[in-house]
Each structure stands twice: as structure tokens, then as C-alpha cells.
Amino acid sequence: xxxxxxxxxxxxxxxxxxxxxxxxxxxxxxxxxxxxxxxxxxxxxxxxxxxxxxxxxxxxxxxxxxxxxxxxxxxxxxxxxxxxxxxxxxxxxxxxxxxxxxxxxxxxxxxxxxxxxxxxxxxxxxxxxxxxxxxxxxxxxxxxxxxxxxxxxxxxxxxxxxxxxxxxxxxxxxxxxxxxxxxxxxxxxxxxxxxxxxxxxxxxxxxxxxxxxxxxxxxxxxxxxxxxxxxxxxxxxxxxxxxxxxxxxxxxxxxxxxxxxxxxxxxxxxxxxxxxxxxxxxxxxxxxxxxxxxxxxxxxxxxxxxxxxxxxxxxxxxxxxxxxxxxxxxxxxxxxxxxxxxxxxxxxxxxxxxxxxxxxxxxxxxxxxxxxxxxxxxxxxxxxxxxxxxxxxxxxxxxxxxxxxxxxxxxxxxxxxxxxxxxxxxxxxxxxxxxxxxxxxxxxxxxxxxxxxxxxxxxxxxxxxxxxxxxxxxxxxxxxxxxxxxxxxxxxxxxxxxxxxxxxxxxxxxxxxxxxxxxxxxxxxxxxxxxxxxxxxxxxxxxxxxxxxxxxxxxxxxxxxxxxxxxxxxxxxxxxxxxxxxxxxx
Numbered sequence: 001x002x003x004x005x006x007x008x009x010x011x012x013x014x015x016x017x018x019x020x021x022x023x024x025x026x027x028x029x030x031x032x033x034x035x036x037x038x039x040x041x042x043x044x045x046x047x048x049x050x051x052x053x054x055x056x057x058x059x060x061x062x063x064x065x066x067x068x069x070x071x072x073x074x075x076x077x078x079x080x081x082x083x084x085x086x087x088x089x090x091x092x093x094x095x096x097x098x099x100x101x102x103x104x105x106x107x108x109x110x111x112x113x114x115x116x117x118x119x120x121x122x123x124x125x126x127x128x129x130x131x132x133x134x135x136x137x138x139x140x141x142x143x144x145x146x147x148x149x150x151x152x153x154x155x156x157x158x159x160x161x162x163x164x165x166x167x168x169x170x171x172x173x174x175x176x177x178x179x180x181x182x183x184x185x186x187x188x189x190x191x192x193x194x195x196x197x198x199x200x201x202x203x204x205x206x207x208x209x210x211x212x213x214x215x216x217x218x219x220x221x222x223x224x225x226x227x228x229x230x231x232x233x234x235x236x237x238x239x240x241x242x243x244x245x246x247x248x249x250x251x252x253x254x255x256x257x258x259x260x261x262x263x264x265x266x267x268x269x270x271x272x273x274x275x276x277x278x279x280x281x282x283x284x285x286x287x288x289x290x291x292x293x294x295x296x297x298x299x300x301x302x303x304x305x306x307x308x309x310x311x312x313x314x315x316x317x318x319x320x321x322x323x324x325x326x327x328x329x330x331x332x333x334x335x336x337x338x339x340x341x342x343x344x345x346x347x348x349x350x351x352x353x354x355x356x357x358x359x360x361x362x363x364x365x366x367x368x369x370x371x372x373x374x375x376x377x378x379x380x381x382x383x384x385x386x387x388x389x390x391x392x393x394x395x396x397x398x399x400x401x402x403x404x405x406x407x408x409x410x411x412x413x414x415x416x417x418x419x420x421x422x423x424x425x426x427x428x429x430x431x432x433x434x435x436x437x438x439x440x441x442x443x444x445x446x447x448x449x450x451x452x453x454x455x456x457x458x459x460x461x462x463x464x465x466x467x468x469x470x471x472x473x474x475x476x477x478x479x480x481x482x483x484x485x486x487x488x489x490x491x492x493x494x495x496x497x498x499x500x501x502x503x504x505x506x507x508x509x510x511x512x513x514x515x516x517x518x519x520x521x522x523x524x525x526x527x528x529x530x531x532x533x534x535x536x537x538x539x540x541x542x543x544x545x546x547x548x549x550x551x552x553x554x555x556x557x558x559x560x561x562x563x564x565x566x567x568x569x570x571x572x573x574x575x576x577x578x579x580x581x582x583x584x585x586x
Contacts, residue, residue, distance in 0.1 A: 071098050077105045080220040081213040086206060107161050109217055113210040114154040120203045121147040127199055136196050138347045139188035143200060146181035149319055149357065153178045169461065169568055172218050173387060173429065176460040177407040179211045180427040183456050184406070188347060215459040266327035266365060271304035286336070287312055295320040305366065307333040317386070321358040328366035331395045331416065341372035341379035348401055352383035361386040362576055367395035374399040374420055374443045384410055384428070390576045391415055398423065399440060405430045405464070409567045413578055418474070422452035424464065425492065429567050431465045433580060439486045439508055441476040449515055451489035453496040463497030463527070465561040468581070471537065473508035481508040487515040491522040499552070499561045501531040502584065509537030514544050524548055531558040559584055
């Protein structure tokens with residue numbers, strides 16, 4: 001099957017585009033050289049790990065030479081995957097695999113996949129100096145960033161397997177994100193032709209299938225007694241008793257400092273950095289503040305952005321900037337604004353007015369907007385690919401592709417999100433709670449689609465959960481809602497997964513509820529569900545009759561998409577100080 005972009009079109013029939021980036025610069029060349037060195041180091045480190053397995057299993061290499069048939073362990077492991085032949089052949093070529101146990105093959109499979117990604121990053125760096133037009137350069141640089149992030153994710157996964165520290169769900173999250181990164185990279189070249197595309201696709205070959213195999217194996221770890229010896233701890237997390245708490249209350253286990261951070265206004269908090277355009281702070285720009293923030297911080301590092309409208313390009317809290325918290329003076333007061341769109345010859349991925357990929361990212365009391373307008377199509381206001389990310393009491397304002405929930409685990413609370421086409425999209429495991437989602441008037445002949453979820457693999461632990469939210473129409477849409485129908489979502493990729501639970505749906509929601517992406521694509525593989533929603537748009541009698549759609553009646557099933565179970569928030573959300581409900585109760 002083809003798991004690529006598959007007829008990606010806007011509701012008005014136009015193609016969803018991903019076009020050029022900014023010209024290649026000396027700084028980017030330096031970054032690419034650095035990536036090449038890092039990739040080489042990772043390949044060597046991974047090879048050393050493989051060599052250790054060979055030492056532990058004497059004569060394993062000779063056994064592999066004499067016998068190309070898979071061992072019973074390889075057959076069992078690869079039997080769990082969606083690409084059995086590739087899994088078997090790849091393991092037969094890997095030192096020590098033929099004589100390895102089931103337990104060791106789990107380690108080896110991740111190690112092998114890391115080596116392939118590291119090698120792809122290393123070799124792809126070699127074509128950085130090839131002449132490329134803006135569109136090709138954009139797609140290439142997207143891939144280099146995403147491959148680098150994936151090498152880090154796979155390295156973390158391997159370390160967790162090797163040390164028996166961490167949980168299966170952590171690893172499933174990181175593997176899911178690596179697969180999403182690969183998918184985003186491939187999508188960038190979809191509409192291109194030529195030497196660079198051919199070279200990159202050759203380097204990307206089989207990477208998606210290898211990560212998919214790792215995902216399938218770890219999914220089996222969680223359900224199959226045969227893999228009980230795998231050194232991954234499925235930690236039993238103590239769920240907070242937040243079902244009985246009132247809205248707006250904070251979990252009782254929070255530290256005093258975290259409680260103060262959430263209750264106090266930003267101006268009363270002793271921030272590490274203050275950003276003020278008038279010069280009365282540490283820096284005048286957000287870019288300077290991000291640059292100054294520490295890398296791999298283990299403590300909360302607070303950046304307070306004073307009221308005002310900030311227009312800066314390329315604002316991103318990168319992967320190395322961990323545990324960063326941005327605080328503003330409130331919705332509509334502190335505004336981070338941008339107007340870039342695909343019409344400016346940049347990819348959708350890079351149109352974001354603000355982006356964050358550093359784990360532990362938190363932001364509260366800030367407005368993010370992209371003012372490009374509906375006629376400029378894809379224009380992202382906020383893109384998040386950070387694990388354990390929290391967006392609290394923020395506005396996210398745009399039209400098409402407003403909020404890019406790209407990957408990993410994310411939580412949004414008391415936010416207002418505005419848009420038209422696919423305005424909440426991506427492949428994170430994300431829960432929206434107590435948020436208001438505003439549909440705006442789109443272009444003529446367009447239809448509004450609130451979500452476009454792009455889960456590619458059935459074993460990815462990703463999806464969009466909209467819990468206890470309000471789905472409303474903006475004034476510009478209310479009077480013409482008959483001409484501009486609004487749908488709850490449409491499937492961007494084959495295993496798209498979205499649920500609405502205990503939410504108030506306005507009368508602008510079309511009775512069918514959901515919209516096809518392209519004819520019958522994904523209708524029997526997607527998972528779309530609704531659970532006890534209410535309001536004039538919540539009636540389900542005329543909903544679509546797709547095999548993948550269901551009206552959820554069981555609270556046990558619905559609970560799978562709550563904070564406590566879907567993003568395992570009861571383990572990490574308390575430390576952020578953000579109010580949340582772990583279960584279904586509203």
C-alpha cells in the first residue's frame with residue numbers, strides 16, 4: 001500500500017502544497033557539517049553496541065554466513081511487523097541477530113533502525129552543496145532537521161531499552177514521532193522531481209518500514225506474554241483523583257512553586273529573562289531570549305514576554321532547549337504575530353509564527369497569530385513538536401492550518417483556537433480540554449474542517465482528543481453557515497484518529513459531521529468517534545456511515561482518550577502546574 005500523501009486536497013479542490021524555503025546560508029552549511037559529524041559519531045556508537053552483542057555471542061557471524069534462514073526468535077519478532085520480509089532480511093544482515101533471543105532482538109531492532117537513520121543523515125549531508133532551487137532547498141533542509149530529530153528520538157529509545165529505564169509508552173511516543181518526521185520529510189518532496197529528490201528518496205528508502213517494525217514490536221511487548229522478558233518497565237502510574245476536582249482547581253500534589261507560577265500574574269514572577277520591546281527588560285527580542293536560554297535544562301527556565309505585539313521571523317524553541325516556559329500578560333495582550341504563508345515560497349512547516357520542539361515546553365497567557373488571511377492558504381500560527389508540551393490560556397489565531405500539532409505528547413487547556421480549513425492538524429498525541437474552537441468564514445466554495453489528523457501507522461499512539469470543549473462559529477460565519485458547512489474533521493492519512501467527547505457542538509456543524517478527504521480513502525481504516533456531546537450540532541442520526549466512524553457508548557472506550565490514559569498526563573502534567581481532568585468527568 002502507498003502510505004504517502006495520497007491526494008491531499010483542500011475542501012475547495014485545490015492541492016495542499018508544500019513549497020520553497022529561504023536560500024541556503026553559510027550558517028546552515030555549518031549546521032549541516034555539524035550534523036554530518038554527529039551522524040558519524042552515532043553510527044560508530046551504534047556499531048560498537050552491535051559489536052558488543054557479537055562478542056557476547058561467539059561464532060554468531062559464522063552461523064549467519066552458514067545459515068540465511070531466520071531463527072525462531074527472528075520469525076517471532078518479525079511476525080509482529082507489517083513488513084516481515086524487510087524485517088527478516090535486515091536482521092539476518094545485522095551482526096549477532098541470528099543467534100539472539102527475543103529479548104535481545106528488541107534491542108537489536110532499535111539499534112539497527114538507529115544505524116540506518118544515522119547513515120541516512122550522514123550521506124544526505126554530502127549533497128548539501130548541490131545547486132538547488134528554493135523549493136528543493138526547502139524540502140532538503142526540512143529533511144535534515146527532521147532526520148536529526150529522529151536520530152535523537154531513536155537514541156533515547158535505544159538508551160531506554162538498554163538500561164531498562166523508561167516505559168513502553170515513552171518509547172512508543174518517540175518511535176511514533178520518528179515515523180511522523182520521516183513522513184513530513186517525504187511529503188516535502190512529493191511535488192518535486194530531479195536529482196536531489198531522487199538522491200533523498202534513495203537515502204530515505206526503508207526507513208519508514210524499519211520504524212514501523214519497531215513500533216509493531218513494542219506494541220506486541222505490551223500485549224504478548226512471549227515478550228515478557230523485554231527490559232522495558234510498564235510503569236503503573238498513580239492517577240490523580242482529579243475527576244472529583246472542580247474546574248480551575250489544581251492537583252493537590254503540586255509543589256508550592258508550581259502553584260504560584262499558575263496562580264500569579266507573569267509580572268509578579270521572578271523570570272529568568274524578561275522580553276520587552278521598550279527596552280525595560282533583559283532583551284528586546286524573543287530570538288535573543290531563546291538564544292540565551294540554557295540547553296538541556298533540568299529546571300524550569302522562565303521567559304516572560306511583556307504586553308505588546310511582537311513580529312519576528314524564525315522563532316523556534318529548538319530540541320536542545322528543554323523545560324522552557326513562556327509567560328505573557330494575557331490573551332490579546334502579549335501577541336506573537338507573523339504573516340508568512342506558502343504563498344511566500346516556504347513550506348507549511350516553516351510558516352509558523354512560533355514553533356517549539358524542546359521537551360517540556362510550556363506557554364501560558366500569550367496569543368499566537370498568523371495574519372496571512374484565507375486567500376494565502378496554509379499559514380501556521382503555532383507549531384509544536386515537543387514532548388510533554390503544555391499550552392495554557394492561549395489564543396491561536398489563523399485561517400488554514402492554524403495549529404500544527406506535529407508530534408509527541410501535548411496538552412491544551414483553556415485555549416481559543418480560530419481557523420477554517422484543517423486548522424488543527426498533525427500527528428501528536430494531543431488532548432484539548434476546556435478549550436473553545438472557533439470556525440471562521442473561509443474562501444468562497446471552501447468547506448471548514450476543524451481537524452486533519454495524519455496518523456500513518458496503526459501502531460502509532462497518536463491522535464486528537466477534544467474533551468469538554470466548545471465548538472462555536474464566529475460572527476462572520478454565523479450568518480452564512482449554510483453556504484460554508486463546517487465538519488469535525490477529515491482523514492489526512494490512512495489511520496487518522498480523532499474523537500470529540502462531552503463537548504458542546506454549535507449549529508454550524510454539518511449533520512454528517514465528518515468529511516471525506518478523497519473519495520473512499522481511509523474510510524475503513526480511520527477511527528473517528530463521538531461520546532456524549534451536546535448542543536445543536538451534536539445530533540448523530542445523520543452522521544456518516546463509514547466503517548471507521550462510531551458513536552461511542554462505553555465510558556471504558558471513551559476513557560482511552562482522556563488525559564490520564566491517552567497522553568499519560570497524570571505522570572507529568574502535575575509538575576507543570578496546569579489544571580486538568582485525568583478522567584471523563586466534567
